[in-house]
Amino acid sequence: MSTTSRAKKPIVAVVIIVLVLIAGVWYYTSQSTPAVSTTTASLTTGSSSAQSGAPSTLVIDDPFWPSGDLNQLNSIYAIPYPDWLTYTVYQSLVTLDGNALYANGDVKVLPMLATDWTASSDGTTYTFDLRQGVTFSNGDPFNAYQVWGQMWGLYYLSSNSSAFLNAYPVFDMSKANFGPATLALMAQSGLVNPSPDLMKIMTDNTQPIYVTGQYQIVFHLKAPFIYFPSTLVAFVGLIFDTQYVLQNGGFGTPVAFNTNFNQKPIPGTGPYVVTDVSENSYVKFAKNPSYWGDSLSAADIQANAYLDPGHVQNVIVYTKSDDVARFTDLSTGAAQISGIESQNWPQVLKNPDKYGYFVMPDASMAFVGISMNTHRYPTNITAFRQAVVHAVNLTDISQRVFFGGLAPMIGPEYPAQKEWYDLGNLPQYSNDLTVAKQYLAQSGVDVSTLPPLEFRVVSGCTYCYSTAQIVQADLAQIGITLNIEVTPGNQWTLPYVAGAGTYQQGLNASQQVAQFTWFGTGTFAPGAPTPADAWLLFASDKTPANNYAIYSNPTVQACVDAWTSENDPGVIKSLCTAAQKQMYDDAPYIWLGAIKLVFGGGSVAWQKSVVKSALLDPVFTGISSTVIFNTVTFVGS
Amino acid sequence: MNLTKYILRRVAFGALVILSVMTITFVLSHSLGGDPVYAWLGKAAGMHPELAQAYIQKYHLHDPVYVQYYFYLVNLAQGNLGYSPSRNFVPVTEVIAETLPYTLQIALFAIVITLVVGITLGVVSARYHHTPIDATIRAFYLTGYASPPFFVALLLLIVFTYLLGILPSGGAFDPTLTKPTWITGLPIIDSLIEGNFPYFTSALTHLILPSCALALVTFGIVTRILRSSLLEIMHTNYIRTARAKGLDENTVFYKHGLRHALIPIVSLSSLIVTWLITGTIFVENVFSYPGMGRYVVQALNGEDYPGILGTAIVFALVIVTANLIADILYAVVDPQVRLG
Numbered sequence: 001m002s003t004t005s006r007a008k009k010p011i012v013a014v015v016i017i018v019l020v021l022i023a024g025v026w027y028y029t030s031q032s033t034p035a036v037s038t039t040t041a042s043l044t045t046g047s048s049s050a051q052s053g054a055p056s057t058l059v060i061d062d063p064f065w066p067s068g069d070l071n072q073l074n075s076i077y078a079i080p081y082p083d084w085l086t087y088t089v090y091q092s093l094v095t096l097d098g099n100a101l102y103a104n105g106d107v108k109v110l111p112m113l114a115t116d117w118t119a120s121s122d123g124t125t126y127t128f129d130l131r132q133g134v135t136f137s138n139g140d141p142f143n144a145y146q147v148w149g150q151m152w153g154l155y156y157l158s159s160n161s162s163a164f165l166n167a168y169p170v171f172d173m174s175k176a177n178f179g180p181a182t183l184a185l186m187a188q189s190g191l192v193n194p195s196p197d198l199m200k201i202m203t204d205n206t207q208p209i210y211v212t213g214q215y216q217i218v219f220h221l222k223a224p225f226i227y228f229p230s231t232l233v234a235f236v237g238l239i240f241d242t243q244y245v246l247q248n249g250g251f252g253t254p255v256a257f258n259t260n261f262n263q264k265p266i267p268g269t270g271p272y273v274v275t276d277v278s279e280n281s282y283v284k285f286a287k288n289p290s291y292w293g294d295s296l297s298a299a300d301i302q303a304n305a306y307l308d309p310g311h312v313q314n315v316i317v318y319t320k321s322d323d324v325a326r327f328t329d330l331s332t333g334a335a336q337i338s339g340i341e342s343q344n345w346p347q348v349l350k351n352p353d354k355y356g357y358f359v360m361p362d363a364s365m366a367f368v369g370i371s372m373n374t375h376r377y378p379t380n381i382t383a384f385r386q387a388v389v390h391a392v393n394l395t396d397i398s399q400r401v402f403f404g405g406l407a408p409m410i411g412p413e414y415p416a417q418k419e420w421y422d423l424g425n426l427p428q429y430s431n432d433l434t435v436a437k438q439y440l441a442q443s444g445v446d447v448s449t450l451p452p453l454e455f456r457v458v459s460g461c462t463y464c465y466s467t468a469q470i471v472q473a474d475l476a477q478i479g480i481t482l483n484i485e486v487t488p489g490n491q492w493t494l495p496y497v498a499g500a501g502t503y504q505q506g507l508n509a510s511q512q513v514a515q516f517t518w519f520g521t522g523t524f525a526p527g528a529p530t531p532a533d534a535w536l537l538f539a540s541d542k543t544p545a546n547n548y549a550i551y552s553n554p555t556v557q558a559c560v561d562a563w564t565s566e567n568d569p570g571v572i573k574s575l576c577t578a579a580q581k582q583m584y585d586d587a588p589y590i591w592l593g594a595i596k597l598v599f600g601g602g603s604v605a606w607q608k609s610v611v612k613s614a615l616l617d618p619v620f621t622g623i624s625s626t627v628i629f630n631t632v633t634f635v636g637s
Numbered sequence: 638m639n640l641t642k643y644i645l646r647r648v649a650f651g652a653l654v655i656l657s658v659m660t661i662t663f664v665l666s667h668s669l670g671g672d673p674v675y676a677w678l679g680k681a682a683g684m685h686p687e688l689a690q691a692y693i694q695k696y697h698l699h700d701p702v703y704v705q706y707y708f709y710l711v712n713l714a715q716g717n718l719g720y721s722p723s724r725n726f727v728p729v730t731e732v733i734a735e736t737l738p739y740t741l742q743i744a745l746f747a748i749v750i751t752l753v754v755g756i757t758l759g760v761v762s763a764r765y766h767h768t769p770i771d772a773t774i775r776a777f778y779l780t781g782y783a784s785p786p787f788f789v790a791l792l793l794l795i796v797f798t799y800l801l802g803i804l805p806s807g808g809a810f811d812p813t814l815t816k817p818t819w820i821t822g823l824p825i826i827d828s829l830i831e832g833n834f835p836y837f838t839s840a841l842t843h844l845i846l847p848s849c850a851l852a853l854v855t856f857g858i859v860t861r862i863l864r865s866s867l868l869e870i871m872h873t874n875y876i877r878t879a880r881a882k883g884l885d886e887n888t889v890f891y892k893h894g895l896r897h898a899l900i901p902i903v904s905l906s907s908l909i910v911t912w913l914i915t916g917t918i919f920v921e922n923v924f925s926y927p928g929m930g931r932y933v934v935q936a937l938n939g940e941d942y943p944g945i946l947g948t949a950i951v952f953a954l955v956i957v958t959a960n961l962i963a964d965i966l967y968a969v970v971d972p973q974v975r976l977g
Contacts, residue, residue: 017780057813065935067679069725077679159688255691262725279724279735280935281927282812316812320925324791325806328799334806490940493675493682500675501682 054634055610057314061326061338062626063599065280065319069262073251075235076158078166078527082625083238084283084317086617087306089137090238090268093117093128093147094229096529096618098305098631105363105416107529109229110304113142113239113269123224123567130215134292136241136267144211145191148202149242151209152178153186159254166235166527167544168536170564171208172222187246224567227530234623235527240266271309271630285315285629305615310630311637317626323602330355336610339626342462342601345403357605358616358627359596362407363421365414365526365533366620368463368600369519370455370471370590371548373498375510378450383443385587389429391436392474392590401466402601406593412534412583415594416620420531423577426584436478447479454514455482458492458521463601467592468518485514492521499548503541506550517548519589523600525622532563535576539583549588556582598625610635640968647964651957658953659946663709666945667702674698676940677722709946718950719943723935729947732932737951738822739809740928742840743847743920744913745823750852751909755859756902762860763867763898764890778857786916790850790923797846804846807925811839847924851916855909862905866898900967907963911956 068079072090087095093114100106111117114128134142151165155178158164162173182201189195194202202211208220221228231237244267245251245258252258263277271291276284293307301308318335320326327344329335331354340348340357348355360366372379372388379385398406409415410422440447455471457464465486472482487496498506498513499520506513524546526533537546539553540560559579562572583589597603598621606614612635614627674689675682682689692698697705712719718729762774781789797804810816810824814836817828825844828837870876871894879889921930929948936944 017776071725074725079679159691161687254688255695256726259725259727262727276812278809278812278927279732280931281808281925284812314813318808318925320807321931322791322794322807322923322925324794324799325923325925328794328806331799332802332806489938490673490676493672495672500679502686 053637054312055336056312057316058312058337058629058632059329059335060315060317060626060629061320061329061335062317063319063321063323063326063339063341064625069279070265070274070277070283071257071259071261072238072240072266072268073154073157073245073257073261075238076154076161076164078235081623083623084626084629085265085268085270085274086234086238086623087270087628088272088285088310088315088630089265089270089274090240091270091306092234092237092239093130093232094237095233095304095306096230097303098615098618098628099302101416101618102361102615105361105418107230107416107418109233112304112307117229119226119228123226124221126219126221126228127212128217128219130217131292132215134269135290136244136269137273137288137290138241138244138267139290140241140243140267141192142239142269143191143214144217145194145202145214146242147217147239148209148211149186149191149246150240151236153183153242153245153251154236156180156183157251157254157257163544164236166231166237168225168231168528168532168564169542170221170223170225170228170231171219173208176207183246183250186242187250191243191246221564223565225532225564226567226569227532227563230530231528233529233618238268240268272315280319282316282318285317287313305631306618306628308630311633312629315629317629330605330607333607333610337604337606337614337627337629337632339599340602340605341599345597345602348602348605349403354608355605356608356611357603358598358614359405359603360594360598360620361416362594362596363415363418364407364594364620365416365529365622366523366598367409367411367414367519367594368402368406368467368523368592369411370467370592371499371517371519372588372590373510373513373515373517374549374551374586374588375507376513376515378443378445379453379515381443381445382586383439384445386429386585387436387439387443387478388475388480389587389590390432390439391478391480392471393431394428394592395431396474397467397470397592400470401463402593402595402597405596405600407596409591409594410580410584411589411591412538413531413580414526414534416529417531417534420573420576423573423580424584426580429587433477440478440480450480452481452483453516454485455516455518456485456487456497456514457518459486459488461518461522464518464522466601471516471590482516489521497548498550499546501545503543503547503550503552506547510550513550519548520546523595523598523621525620527619527622529619535560535563535579538589539579551583551586551588553579553582553586555579608635640965643968644961644965647961651961654957655950655953659950660706662946662949663706663942664702666940666942667705672698673722673940673942718947721936721941721944721947723939723941723944724932729943732944733929733947733951736927736929736932738824739926740914740917740921740930742809742823742825742844743851743917743926743928744910746844746848747851747855747913747916748906748909750848751856751859751913752902752906754852755856756863756899758856759860759863759867760891760895762864763871766864766868774860778860781853782855782857782861784854785919786850786854787919787923789853790847790920793846793850793853794923805843807843807923809840809843809927810836811843814839843924843926847917847920847926850920850923851913854916855912859902859905859909862901863898866901867894870894870898904963904967907956907960910959914952914955 064082066080066082068074091112094109095112097108097110100108113131115131117128119126130144155164162171163169185198189198204210211217249258249260265274271288272285273288275286291309294309323341323343326338327340330338372385374380398404408428410426413421415421455468457468468484475482493500494505495509495512497517537543539556541552556579559576562575566572604626612633615631617624674692697708720726721729721732724732758774762771765771798806817824817831817833817836820827820830825840879893917930918933921928922934933948
């Protein structure tokens with residue numbers, strides 16, 4: 001046999017093998033991509049013919065491991081994220097009506113660990129009556145002393161920041177006197193039956209947070225804030241067993257939090273407890289046998305779904321970073337609920353009989369957007385920004401990137417805040433190249449000599465990059481050239497990205513910050529479900545973070561300031577109507593739209609034959625990327 | 638030179654390599670750009686500037702690189718690899734202690750599969766050289782060798798989990814099972830020792846795909862080297878003598894030829910360990926296996942300098958040790974090596 005013909009055989013074999021592999025991969029991935037069904041409700045009815053009843057263990061796959069682990073002391077940093085312990089292990093004083101929230105985007109505050117609350121006539125003092133007879137899962141009693149201890153402990157860990165409560169600077173901490181000495185006294189005394197010395201400190205009504213009894217706690221604000229209760233719904237508002245913290249090493253220090261609770265979480269009052277943790281792999285939960293809500297009636301739970309004791313004994317939440325692995329688990333039944341991202345989303349859409357998935361209401365608080373640097377040429381020119389917002393085709397982006405899953409939005413207010421959304425009834429910016437060119441001419445910018453502008457998107461966000469490419473093509477039609485800079489996550493910070501720091505820090509770095517920046521690292525959801533949230537974050541010169549456009553305007557700032565100083569909603573509305581118009585005219589942001597799918601290009605999906613319904617967190621995935629699993633109901637049960 | 642001197646020289650060289658890896662990794666990781674305090678604290682750095690400042694001072698984040706390196710070496714001398722921001726400031730040593738056993742499990746199994754498959758196919762390929770069997774084997778190993786490990790991992794996941802449904806998609810074991818007590822530090826071995834067979838079976842099934850993904854891209858070089866080595870040896874004089882003595886071909890091949898042909902595999906084994914260890918970074922992320930490879934990616938994404946350095950040191954240590962063992966074994970087998 002000749003050498004040439006001998007060499008041919010392995011080559012031919014390799015080619016055949018590669019062709020077979022390509023054919024297999026093509027078969028697996030080649031599907032038409034139906035759009036998101038706008039009629040798919042967030043609470044999907046499962047098929048009646050399949051297996052019935054809850055599984056013995058509910059398995060959920062999530063793309064992310066909690067940043068901050070399971071340590072609830074990190075809540076002042078708005079982590080852990082995702083916090084799978086939200087409402088499953090930890091509960092807050094108040095919550096939202098989850099059914100109303102995800103059916104219609106209605107924001108209704110409901111009691112949770114508080115039974116009721118009152119506000120003083122001047123709107124600065126809120127008194128909460130706490131639920132009695134509630135214990136943490138380890139038997140420690142829940143009471144006002146525990147809540148007091150938690151709030152002050154977290155204030156201490158934040159390095160005594162007056163904005164420790166989810167970045168809302170509502171307290172006057174100038175006379176606050178809490179530090180290591182008080183913590184030591186707390187540890188010595190305990191919070192179950194506090195010593196007289198500790199009681200004296202806890203009942204001191206000159207302080208912003210104090211107790212008036214075992215089951216009553218008072219928050220005194222520096223100025224009226226009518227939406228204060230909503231700030232307690234998540235993050236810092238999730239109540240943990242402070243007594244347990246004190247007995248297990250304490251809070252730590254501002255630069256060295258107690259890490260004992262990373263994988264051994266602090267007990268909570270919720271319907272589940274953590275039974276096992278494998279770092280970066282899974283968390284196991286089991287029902288809390290002493291959950292106070294076990295005695296709630298079906299009507300109680302229907303009225304307040306987040307109080308549900310849960311319908312399955314055991315839950316395992318896995319972190320699986322690979323989308324193929326998560327989809328595989330969902331399709332084989334290894335997981336009943338799984339977060340599926342854009343890579344495999346078409347597989348979910350083409351099997352509507354097999355998979356249900358979460359669709360946000362049009363009125364939600366999760367959105368995607370692009371910021372324009374209002375301090376760097378040429379995006380510092382208002383007319384230029386107006387040209388941009390009229391050139392970008394939002395419908396195209398929605399169809400091609402988000403499977404049709406973007407609901408139109410006029411920011412900054414979240415659509416779910418219906419009373420406050422789009423004050424002035426302003427229309428969407430028209431996608432009109434003629435109008436865009438007119439604005440461009442008005443701006444005085446000569447695009448023929450303009451160097452390419454920077455557009456930063458974070459690495460790993462596929463839909464961010466896909467959107468950027470469409471925006472790039474749209475702006476090219478009016479002569480603007482964009483360079484898309486895919487930025488590693490560890491550089492998604494100052495001086496490259498303004499939203500990572502305060503407004504002033506962003507301003508200082510404004511000439512380095514890109515002209516265009518993706519808003520956040522993917523989708524954006526609030527830290528607290530208040531109508532003030534968006535204004536405080538995106539439009540304020542006092543914001544601690546998220547003012548990606550480095551935007552400030554006196555008319556807008558008047559609205560921002562009114563939220564935490566004005567008791568009359570009518571006055572706030574008047575100021576914010578003017579502010580809304582101002583921001584509309586200034587156009588510092590391109591509001592791409594409110595997302596319908598949890599991950600933008602994908603969502604939380606479930607096996608329709610097993611799962612009937614579920615709710616997400618009360619801040620539209622601001623605190624968790626998967627379902628609140630005590631709200632999961634099952635087909636046939 | 639005698640064996641002791643040879644070993645000491647190799648150890649000294651290994652220490653130098655580790656120091657170089659550490660220095661280069663330190664400099665490169667500090668050149669990633671961005672302010673690490675924002676990567677570590679996220680929005681908290683903006684929300685609480687005084688907290689950011691405290692972290693900057695405590696970890697010397699804004700000091701020159703050589704100053705930071707000095708403090709790192711001082712801590713290292715005390716056995717302190719620092720605290721891992723991407724793991725919520727848990728000591729790096731703790732994270733490594735937690736993750737390294739899982740990576741070693743994958744690597745060890747992958748080594749076994751690589752050697753068993755590689756040697757078997759190398760022998761068969763050489764025995765039936767220039768036949769369709771030889772051609773098929775060569776095509777097979779070339780395809781594996783040319784494929785990136787993450788690609789092979791995804792393919793295996795699609796075939797064995799998605800299509801056939803016979804192996805799990807990820808993780809290290811079924812969390813509903815009782816974990817074994819710590820004996821050797823390798824959970825799969827510990828479960829076998831204490832007779833925890835459900836856990837052992839679960840851990841084994843979870844190991845198969847990641848280990849095979851690594852082995853499939855590595856065995857090819859073993860097969861190729863062994864095939865070439867065997868074919869060369871089978872034409873030497875002593876083999877001709879063995880045949881002339883009237884020994885049957887199988888005895889000549891396996892007893893006389895194979896034994897010597899395996900010697901290059903010994904020195905190759907250190908390279909295999911290197912490829913397998915570095916390949917775990919891809920494979921562990923595809924299969925969500927909680928080993929050091931996953932931690933490395935997490936540390937890189939979080940600009941976690943202590944984590945990046947700690948894992949680099951451990952990887953370098955493992956690879957240098959493997960090379961050292963290979964060199965020693967080779968020197969034992971072939972004394973001529975020591976004379977160089």
